Amino acid sequence: MTSVSMTRRGAVRSIALAATLPLACGKVMAAAAGAVDGRIATTAALLGVAFPHSRLTPGYYRGVAETYVKEIAAKPAAISEHDRGLALLDANHIAPFAALPPVIQKGLVEKVDQEPFFKAMLWRGAELVYRDRSVWKMVGYEGSSLEYGGYRDRGFNDIDWLPKPGAKA
Amino acid sequence: MTRFGLDDSSVFVVIGSGAAGGTLSNELAQKGHKVVCLEAGPRLSLADVVNDEAVMFDKLTWLDRRMATGKPDPNFPVWSCKTVGGTTMHWTGACPRIEPHEMRARTTYGEMPDTTLVDWPVTPEEIAPWYDKAEIRMGVSGKHGLPFLPAGNNTKVLEAGARLCGYTDIDTHNMAINSVERDDRPACQQLGFCTSGCAVGAKWSTLYTEIPKAEETGRFELRPEAMVTAVNLDDAGRVESVTYLHKGKPVTQKCRAVSVAGNVVETTRLLLNNRSERFPNGLANSSGWVGRNYMRHFTIQVMGVMPGKVNFHRQTHLAGVVRDERAHKPERGFAGGFLISTVPFTPEILAKNMMIGGWGDELTSVLDKYDHLAGMLLTGEDPPQLSNGITLHPTEKDGYGLPIPVIHYEDHPNTIAMKTYAWAAGRRIYEALGAEKIVEMGDYIPATHNMGTARMGTDPKTSVCTTYGRTHDIENLFVSDGSLFPTSAGCNPTLTIVALVLRQAEHIDREIRAGRL
Numbered sequence: 001m002t003s004v005s006m007t008r009r010g011a012v013r014s015i016a017l018a019a020t021l022p023l024a025c026g027k028v029m030a031a032a033a034g035a036v037d038g039r040i041a042t043t044a045a046l047l048g049v050a051f052p053h054s055r056l057t058p059g060y061y062r063g064v065a066e067t068y069v070k071e072i073a074a075k076p077a078a079i080s081e082h083d084r085g086l087a088l089l090d091a092n093h094i095a096p097f098a099a100l101p102p103v104i105q106k107g108l109v110e111k112v113d114q115e116p117f118f119k120a121m122l123w124r125g126a127e128l129v130y131r132d133r134s135v136w137k138m139v140g141y142e143g144s145s146l147e148y149g150g151y152r153d154r155g156f157n158d159i160d161w162l163p164k165p166g167a168k169a
Numbered sequence: 170m171t172r173f174g175l176d177d178s179s180v181f182v183v184i185g186s187g188a189a190g191g192t193l194s195n196e197l198a199q200k201g202h203k204v205v206c207l208e209a210g211p212r213l214s215l216a217d218v219v220n221d222e223a224v225m226f227d228k229l230t231w232l233d234r235r236m237a238t239g240k241p242d243p244n245f246p247v248w249s250c251k252t253v254g255g256t257t258m259h260w261t262g263a264c265p266r267i268e269p270h271e272m273r274a275r276t277t278y279g280e281m282p283d284t285t286l287v288d289w290p291v292t293p294e295e296i297a298p299w300y301d302k303a304e305i306r307m308g309v310s311g312k313h314g315l316p317f318l319p320a321g322n323n324t325k326v327l328e329a330g331a332r333l334c335g336y337t338d339i340d341t342h343n344m345a346i347n348s349v350e351r352d353d354r355p356a357c358q359q360l361g362f363c364t365s366g367c368a369v370g371a372k373w374s375t376l377y378t379e380i381p382k383a384e385e386t387g388r389f390e391l392r393p394e395a396m397v398t399a400v401n402l403d404d405a406g407r408v409e410s411v412t413y414l415h416k417g418k419p420v421t422q423k424c425r426a427v428s429v430a431g432n433v434v435e436t437t438r439l440l441l442n443n444r445s446e447r448f449p450n451g452l453a454n455s456s457g458w459v460g461r462n463y464m465r466h467f468t469i470q471v472m473g474v475m476p477g478k479v480n481f482h483r484q485t486h487l488a489g490v491v492r493d494e495r496a497h498k499p500e501r502g503f504a505g506g507f508l509i510s511t512v513p514f515t516p517e518i519l520a521k522n523m524m525i526g527g528w529g530d531e532l533t534s535v536l537d538k539y540d541h542l543a544g545m546l547l548t549g550e551d552p553p554q555l556s557n558g559i560t561l562h563p564t565e566k567d568g569y570g571l572p573i574p575v576i577h578y579e580d581h582p583n584t585i586a587m588k589t590y591a592w593a594a595g596r597r598i599y600e601a602l603g604a605e606k607i608v609e610m611g612d613y614i615p616a617t618h619n620m621g622t623a624r625m626g627t628d629p630k631t632s633v634c635t636t637y638g639r640t641h642d643i644e645n646l647f648v649s650d651g652s653l654f655p656t657s658a659g660c661n662p663t664l665t666i667v668a669l670v671l672r673q674a675e676h677i678d679r680e681i682r683a684g685r686l
Contacts, residue, residue, distance in 0.1 A: 049528075049529060050528045050529065050532075051520075051528070051532070051533055052529060052530055052533050053533050053536075053537060054537075055537075106529060109528075109529075113528065122524055122528055123521070123524075126517060126520040126521050126524060127223070127517060129520075130515070130516040130517035130519075130520050130536070131223060131517055135516065136516060139516055139536055139537060139538075139539035139540065140478075140480070140539050140540030141482055141515060141516050141539055141540075142480075142482065142483070143220070143221075144219070144220030144221065144360075144362070145220070145359075145360060145361065145483070146219075146220045146360055146362075146368050146369075149358055150357075150358025150359045150360045150361075150369075151321075151358075151359040151360070151361055151483035151484060152357075152358045152359040154483065155322075155480060155483055156319075156321040156322065156359040156361075156480075156483040156484045157319060157320060157321045157322060157325065157484075158322065158480075159322040159325050159326065159477070159478070159479065160477070161476060161477030161478075162325055162326065162329045162477075162602070163329060163333075163602070
């Protein structure tokens with residue numbers, strides 16, 4: 001899409017490669033102990049990498065992961081493709097994906113972001129996250145105003161920071 | 170409610186109830202003719218329109234399978250509606266006229282390789298009074314004494330930035346959205362959900378304007394959930410009836426004449442899928458040009474993370490326009506021009522559009538600044554290419570048992586050059602106001618402006634319809650939608666569709682009265 005994002009991808013990939021070994025080692029033990037439900041944990045971590053908002057908690061991503069996994073559980077082809085994708089992420093021989101530091105997670109996801117499981121999760125994940133009223137509130141989207149008579153009297157033209165006409169840039 | 174018998178061969182059948190079909194139906198009924206309008210989708214009421222994009226997308230959109238090759242999304246190449254009112258339910262309401270220099274495209278732009286560029290067979294002078302009638306009928310703001318709509322935040326940002334860049338032809342656009350209460354409909358309340366259906370009916374849509382007015386004449390019958398599958402000819406090669414599926418059962422309505430107004434994809438599919446000994450390549454397709462020259466306007470966007478709050482969701486979608494780049498200035502490196510308009514996105518749609526190129530911080534750093542975003546839509550002229558077109562899939566069928574339409578589209582080099590220039594022009598506008606970050610978004614919105622696949626012209630070898638939209642091949646078969654456009658011009662097509670339909674209705678009325686239809 002944008003030239004900006006392509007540049008970012010290249011940068012992230014090189015950072016991730018350089019950082020992989022020293023950062024990851026300390027996380028191995030913790031991750032192994034916490035792998036009660038690997039599918040949910042890995043999916044939640046993946047959602048956190050795809051849609052990183054500092055104002056959203058790990059519990060939030062876990063909730064979205066549970067909803068997503070529940071939705072696709074009834075479709076054998078979808079859940080099998082999803083598990084195949086998660087296995088790719090967990091097969092790094094360092095630690096489970098969910099236990100890796102964000103910068104390494106990003107590097108790993110870069111390698112699988114054209115896989116069907118990831119594209120499917122990204123699409124549905126965007127719906128689950130960005131249709132959520134709490135996320136709307138977080139980013140400042142106000143949704144329907146029909147019940148209040150529209151935005152006509154609720155700030156549709158309240159901008160106050162623009163330069164006065166005739167001012168220089 | 171008026172009901173016509175299936176054997177009543179005096180009715181004029183209109184296929185589709187949108188900008189073209191809804192308007193043609195009403196106009197013919199007003200002129201005293203009996204009309205049956207067949208619409209594939211259901212009839213909603215204003216109470217069915219809610220301010221929720223996801224809900225309305227499911228209610229309004231044509232979701233039967235379509236395929237594409239080339240540039241468009243392979244599974245969802247076209248965003249059209251399947252509901253009474255057609256795409257007038259989800260259109261933005263923008264009503265620019267095609268400029269005279271655009272109607273003389275071949276003369277203005279000269280030779281353009283790999284195109285079928287022509288001058289319109291209807292002259293600017295000839296269409297001008299029909300534009301007047303269409304604007305008055307639709308209540309277009311800023312025209313015929315109606316005030317402009319007020320400028321909201323997104324518009325004010327666009328205007329301020331554009332003026333700093335030296336642009337001057339800027340206002341809140343000519344919109345078929347009530348700027349004052351009129352036509353028993355309220356003024357715009359700035360709901361901000363234009364493309365999900367206007368819940369208060371301030372935006373012109375045939376669902377609650379043309380259709381009920383036609384019904385009041387007592388000479389009009391709307392049949393929703395009627396999917397036309399066949400247009401049947403008699404031995405003399407005239408249309409004698411139309412067959413449609415209603416709740417899974419075939420029904421055949423006799424008729425005097427037919428007009429097809431199904432929006433380009435469905436109009437093409439119906440014609441191509443009706444093959445006979447007389448028309449082995451599809452109805453009215455002796456030229457072989459049905460489905461070819463498909464045009465669709467690019468729709469690219471530029472988003473700016475601005476220094477202060479904009480709250481661009483709080484207003485009419487297409488609420489401001491900069492027209493300066495619409496002119497033909499070959500020194501820019503391309504022919505034709507484009508419009509710069511405002512556009513907002515919900516967080517979900519913004520995310521989905523941005524996700525095509527990436528995910529992660531690049532995406533969420535913009536979404537985190539959602540209330541600081543300004544957005545613009547850049548749409549420009551798409552030259553006609555014979556190789557861009559709509560065909561029928563040889564084996565795949567949809568739920569009606571009809572072959573799935575396959576759209577093939579690739580950008581012409583002229584379009585690529587124009588897009589590159591347009592992104593840079595858009596970027597400068599927000600940069601002039603000190604935007605923290607600019608996001609250039611690609612041509613990913615499925616096509617909403619569909620044109621060209623049954624073009625009008627004077628030569629039956631290189632056009633499908635006459636200048637009145639009558640097919641060259643069949644004297645009582647008409648086409649009324651954007652399929653007729655010989656070129657696409659650099660602006661939204663609906664006003665021109667309505668103007669051509671009003672002109673067509675007068676022609677049909679004359680033909681019926683003269684005993685020729």
